[in-house]
Amino acid sequence: MNRELTADVLVIGGGTAGFGAALASGRAGLQVRLIEAGSKIGGVMAFCPGMPWGAGLPVGRSIGGIFGELTARLSAMEPPAAELRPSVLENFGIEVIYDHETAVFTMFQMLEDAGVDVHLGTIATSPVMDGARIAAVECTDRRGPFTIRAAMVIDCSGDGDIAAKAGVPYTLGDAQGNMMGVTLSFMMTGADWAQVFAHDDPYFRREAAEGIAAGRLHPDLAKLYLMRGLHPGSVFCNSVHIRGVDGTDPGQVSRATQEGRRRCHQLADFLRQSVPGFEQARMSDLGPTVGVRETRRLEALYRITADDLAGATKFADGVVACDNPIDDVMRGQGAMIHDAIVGPGDYYTIPFRALVPRKLENLLFAGRLVCADPVAFASVRGMPQCMAMGQAVGTAAAQALAQAVPVQALDLPGLITALGAQGMNGIGGASLI
Ligand SMILES: Cc1cc2nc3c(=O)[nH]c(=O)nc-3n(C[C@H](O)[C@H](O)[C@H](O)COP(=O)(O)OP(=O)(O)OC[C@H]3O[C@@H](n4cnc5c(N)ncnc54)[C@H](O)[C@@H]3O)c2cc1C
Numbered sequence: 001m002n003r004e005l006t007a008d009v010l011v012i013g014g015g016t017a018g019f020g021a022a023l024a025s026g027r028a029g030l031q032v033r034l035i036e037a038g039s040k041i042g043g044v045m046a047f048c049p050g051m052p053w054g055a056g057l058p059v060g061r062s063i064g065g066i067f068g069e070l071t072a073r074l075s076a077m078e079p080p081a082a083e084l085r086p087s088v089l090e091n092f093g094i095e096v097i098y099d100h101e102t103a104v105f106t107m108f109q110m111l112e113d114a115g116v117d118v119h120l121g122t123i124a125t126s127p128v129m130d131g132a133r134i135a136a137v138e139c140t141d142r143r144g145p146f147t148i149r150a151a152m153v154i155d156c157s158g159d160g161d162i163a164a165k166a167g168v169p170y171t172l173g174d175a176q177g178n179m180m181g182v183t184l185s186f187m188m189t190g191a192d193w194a195q196v197f198a199h200d201d202p203y204f205r206r207e208a209a210e211g212i213a214a215g216r217l218h219p220d221l222a223k224l225y226l227m228r229g230l231h232p233g234s235v236f237c238n239s240v241h242i243r244g245v246d247g248t249d250p251g252q253v254s255r256a257t258q259e260g261r262r263r264c265h266q267l268a269d270f271l272r273q274s275v276p277g278f279e280q281a282r283m284s285d286l287g288p289t290v291g292v293r294e295t296r297r298l299e300a301l302y303r304i305t306a307d308d309l310a311g312a313t314k315f316a317d318g319v320v321a322c323d324n325p326i327d328d329v330m331r332g333q334g335a336m337i338h339d340a341i342v343g344p345g346d347y348y349t350i351p352f353r354a355l356v357p358r359k360l361e362n363l364l365f366a367g368r369l370v371c372a373d374p375v376a377f378a379s380v381r382g383m384p385q386c387m388a389m390g391q392a393v394g395t396a397a398a399q400a401l402a403q404a405v406p407v408q409a410l411d412l413p414g415l416i417t418a419l420g421a422q423g424m425n426g427i428g429g430a431s432l433i
Contacts, residue, residue: 003146007033007117009397010137010150012124015043016383017367018156019107020066020390021397024422025154026114028398033148034111035122035139041107043158043367045100045383048185048291050229050236052095056384057084058323058347060094061432065424066391067384070110071096074103081106083230088202091325091340096384097230100285124157127166132361132406134166152397152407155365156390159248160296163365168357169299172248174331174374181220181241181330182253182290184260188235188271188281193228195277196235202226204275211270218263223336235281237271240264243330247292257289293329293368293381300371301408302353309341309348309376314429317412318349319419320388321426328378341379347432350380352412355393361406364393388424395419 011022014036022034040046053067062068074082082098111118121141128136128147136149155163164170173179203223211217218240225238240263242256264286271278306326314321323346325338342348354371357363366389368381395418400407416428426432 005033005146005148007031007148007150008401009152009154009394010035010148011154011156012137012162013043013155013157013367014038014041014118015156015158015367015386016045017386017390018043019111020387021154021156021366021394022116023066023110023114024391024394025397026111026116028395030398030401032116033119033150034116035119035124035148037121037123039120040104041111041118042104044291046104047287047289048183048238049100049285049287050187050234051185051238052087052097052227052236053383054087054092054095055322055324055382056096057094058321058426059345059433061425063320063384063388063425065388065419065422067387068423070103070106073106074098077102081230085228088227089225089338091338093323097228099230124162127153127162129166132359134360134363137162151401152362152364154393154397155363155369156367158292158295158368160298160365160369163298163357163363163369164296166360166363168360168363170296172296173294176332178332179246179295180293180328180378181243182245182247182256182292183238183241183329184257184264184290185236185238185240185287186264186268186283187229187285188237188268188278189284190233191235191281192277193233196226196275197228207275211274216270217266220330221263221267233281237264237267239267241330241336242290243332245290247295253290253292260290261286294377296369297377298365298369298371299358300354301356301358302351302371304350304354304370304372304376304380306341306373306375309379312342312346312348314349315351316429317352317416318427318429319352319392319424320350320385321347321432322350322380322382322385323347324379324382326375326378347426349426350385350389352392352396352415355389356407358408361408364397364407366390366393391422391424392419395422
């Protein structure tokens, strides 16, 4: 017989957005189930261990909320499991560098403390519709199929399979269907920081060009993204990008992961042999799969545009501030760019309406499913922003259930007030500065 579970809120996907959503609705006193296909909380954060949280401190001030709380909790540990550092790359601001395992453990603990039922190794397969509502979601785990009946569904799956099957229109990539490159990351452990980072070019372009010319590196490795990890001697390598992969196709993701491993091993050998300071280092923390930046972006009440960002727009329903550059990675035959989008000392906000579908009454979404044009998307997708978007929809879900209204009819000033009470900064048009 099919198993059937119930929940007030069902969160699909345990990435940074799903973490924020489940925690916020759990803390609001609701019965929450978080289902995650993988074996770890974190999503892309778990697939690229050690990747810095960028843009959590636009203009140097924390966006607060769950992101601020998690950062403070990790930073207060002895020894500290997180540290704030200015990025060495152009146009990125202050980042949070953290111990990956401690962060993942702490996030899970926060979910447990909030009473969230976490189901790892569980995939949402299809929605069961009842008019303009999702009545239930069919899921499967190793014991077979089962159903979760929930009053509210929050899609934080990055790829939006359930929202798409429920009929929410979406775009995939840019106007030509090109999606950003996927990336396999790793760490080098035991490097001599003083030598490695004495380099005058943060992208190591001269060495990379020599490696490519000698056939030792793939031509897409023209810029090497190498950053100090949290622990002395560790270097995060966010360099191996694979173009033209559709992240909704498991076959393409599998092939890209193996190709990524090939290029990562090549790069690790190259660093040891040809870049001063890496002679005694070894590869560690190779990602279990490529990190996928972009697949579906869902249609919502509002679509964020590049003009909104360039105008440093602070929406009345803004739920998180951001000053990330346009961090566009090898879309089609494109290069890797990170051009500034707002002037120095300024920022924009992400409106809540970009997380609300037009028609379905009990669905919200957050994270990289956000409704944005391709240029704006390249900026809004940082992990702190995903966590905050999650916090906003988790709180909104609780309010919609308490008020017995469809998500489109939520009282937005009331939502902003609640988020402000949770310590989120620079929201609802208020100044972050
Ligand atoms: C290579 C790379 C480098 C990046 N660099 C940075 C950086 O330096 N700093 C920064 O802040 N941001 C960075 N980003 C952006 C950021 O990591 C992502 O935008 C963000 O993590 C997305 O979070 P999310 O929760 O929306 O989605 P994801 O992290 O993709 O999480 C979605 C989760 O849903 C699960 N899932 C999917 N479908 C289902 C289903 N049907 N049922 C159950 N579970 C499902 C997945 O397993 C996954 O765990 C980078 C992204 C990539 C890919």
